[in-house]
Amino acid sequence: MGGALCCVNGHGFDIAKQGYVNLLPVQHKRSHDPGDSKTMVAARQRFLNSGHYQPIAALVRRAISQHRDILAVQQAQYSCLDAGCGEGYYLRQLVQAVSGVHSLALMGLDISKWAVLSAAKQERQLAPEQTHQASWVVGSNAHLPVQSRALDSVLCMFGFPVYSEFSRVLKEGGLLLQVEAGPNHLRQLREVIYPALKPERSGGLAVPEGFGYQYTETLCYELQLEGKGMISDLLAMTPHLYRATADGRARAEALEELTLTVDVRLTAWQRV
Ligand SMILES: C[S@@+](CC[C@H](N)C(=O)[O-])C[C@H]1O[C@@H](n2cnc3c(N)ncnc32)[C@H](O)[C@@H]1O
Numbered sequence: 001m002g003g004a005l006c007c008v009n010g011h012g013f014d015i016a017k018q019g020y021v022n023l024l025p026v027q028h029k030r031s032h033d034p035g036d037s038k039t040m041v042a043a044r045q046r047f048l049n050s051g052h053y054q055p056i057a058a059l060v061r062r063a064i065s066q067h068r069d070i071l072a073v074q075q076a077q078y079s080c081l082d083a084g085c086g087e088g089y090y091l092r093q094l095v096q097a098v099s100g101v102h103s104l105a106l107m108g109l110d111i112s113k114w115a116v117l118s119a120a121k122q123e124r125q126l127a128p129e130q131t132h133q134a135s136w137v138v139g140s141n142a143h144l145p146v147q148s149r150a151l152d153s154v155l156c157m158f159g160f161p162v163y164s165e166f167s168r169v170l171k172e173g174g175l176l177l178q179v180e181a182g183p184n185h186l187r188q189l190r191e192v193i194y195p196a197l198k199p200e201r202s203g204g205l206a207v208p209e210g211f212g213y214q215y216t217e218t219l220c221y222e223l224q225l226e227g228k229g230m231i232s233d234l235l236a237m238t239p240h241l242y243r244a245t246a247d248g249r250a251r252a253e254a255l256e257e258l259t260l261t262v263d264v265r266l267t268a269w270q271r272v
Contacts, residue, residue, distance in 0.1 A: 020120040020136035022113065023145040034140075035112025036237075041087050043236035045118055048089040050230065052223055052262075057093035059219050059266055060155065060177060064094060067153060067175050068103075079105040079151045081169065083141045084159030086110060088119025088134070092126060095133045106134040107146070113138045144169050153177060167210030170271035176211060182218060182263035186238065189231075189260060193240055193248035211269035223260045231255050 003015045015021050024034075036044070047053075068078045082091050085108030098104055110116050120136040139145050141162040146169040154166045157179040166176050183200045190197055207213055225231050232253050235241055241249070 016117075016120075018117055018120045019124055020116045020138065022116075022138040024111065024138045024140060028140050028143055033113075035110060036086065036115055037112075038114040040236055040241075041112060041114040041118050043233040044089075045087045045122070047230065047233040047237055048087070052225070052230075052234075053089070054093075055219060055221055056157075056179065056262070056264055057090055059217060059264075060090055060157070060179065061094055061097050063175075063177050063217070063266060063268060064153060071152060071173075077103055077105050078153075080107075080153045080155065081144070081146065081151055082106070082108045082155040082157070083144070083161075083166065084110055084156060085119060085136075086112075086115050086157075088115075088122060088136070090155065090157055091119070091134050092123060095123070096126070104133055107137060108134050109137045109139045109141070109144065111138070111140050141165060155179075161208075163208035163210065167208070167271055172271055174271040175214070176208075176269040176271070178267045178269065180265050180267070182220070182265050184220070184261045184263040186234075186240075187261050187263075188258060189234065189238075189252060190240065192252050192255065192258075193235075193244040205267065208269060210271060212272045214268035214270045216268075217266045218263070219266070220261065220263045223262050225258045225260060226256075228253065228256060231258055234260075 005013045005015065005021055013021050013023055064080060071078060085091060088108050091106050091108045094104070094106065108116070108119050116136050116138045123134055137145060141160055142165065144165045148168050149171050151169050151174055152171060153175045154170060155177050156166070158181065161178060170176065187197070205213065225234065235249065235252050
């Protein structure tokens with residue numbers, strides 16, 4: 001495997017044998033090893049592959065399908081970037097849902113090389129013989145290695161949105177699908193970790209420049225986690241790992257089981 005990509009300025013970028021490419025220039029790195037660490041990526045991979053967030057993946061799949069159906073009259077191939085894709089769970093779910101249909105052009109991008117490496121490897125394990133539907137790229141949302149007005153949709157899931165870049169790379173009428181934690185998301189875990197929960201932020205949604213509001217969908221369900229391993233994996237893949245005190249973390253890590261509320265919001269913004 002392997003190979004290389006070449007840009008219009010003649011710079012070469014090797015495609016790693018695992019099937020991803022690093023397009024993050026040194027000057028765009030704020031640290032030696034930016035983004036989620038190898039340990040966090042491994043924890044997220046175990047947690048997501050156990051299916052606990054499958055309803056979130058289904059929510060995203062439905063939103064993409066609806067948008068594809070609307071555009072299908074005009075074009076054959078539908079393009080989507082997962083900006084801050086982590087270990088690629090949501091794009092893999094999309095690929096599996098449309099297997100055999102070569103009508104998707106997908107790119108997963110993350111600033112963490114560990115995340116992108118894991119995403120590329122897992123897609124390969126899923127279908128070793130098949131042509132791969134997704135391109136996996138180490139890069140930053142702040143400087144997307146994508147031409148302007150090229151994409152039908154951008155996913156930003158529990159991520160770090162850079163609206164000016166998202167609006168630059170989307171076609172007119174393209175969709176930004178943003179998934180964020182709602183007020184009750186993982187509330188029971190937060191109650192264990194923190195002495196008191198912060199009050200909910202009030203105020204409406206601010207419309208990002210270059211976008212118009214389309215719709216919001218709320219998804220709420222209960223999750224039963226069994227075993228210390230799963231609970232510590234969940235903790236390791238959330239910002240609570242860093243925000244919690246050592247005591248708070250220890251309380252969570254001592255739990256043998258936990259019933260949790262999953263509460264997420266999917267907001268669709270249309271590029272105007
Ligand atoms: C909370 S995780 C969510 C990962 C994935 N979207 C998911 O839901 O499973 C946030 C991800 O954003 C990545 N990230 C952080 N800063 C970034 C940036 N400037 N550009 C792209 N990705 C970034 C991290 O490495 C991490 O994988």
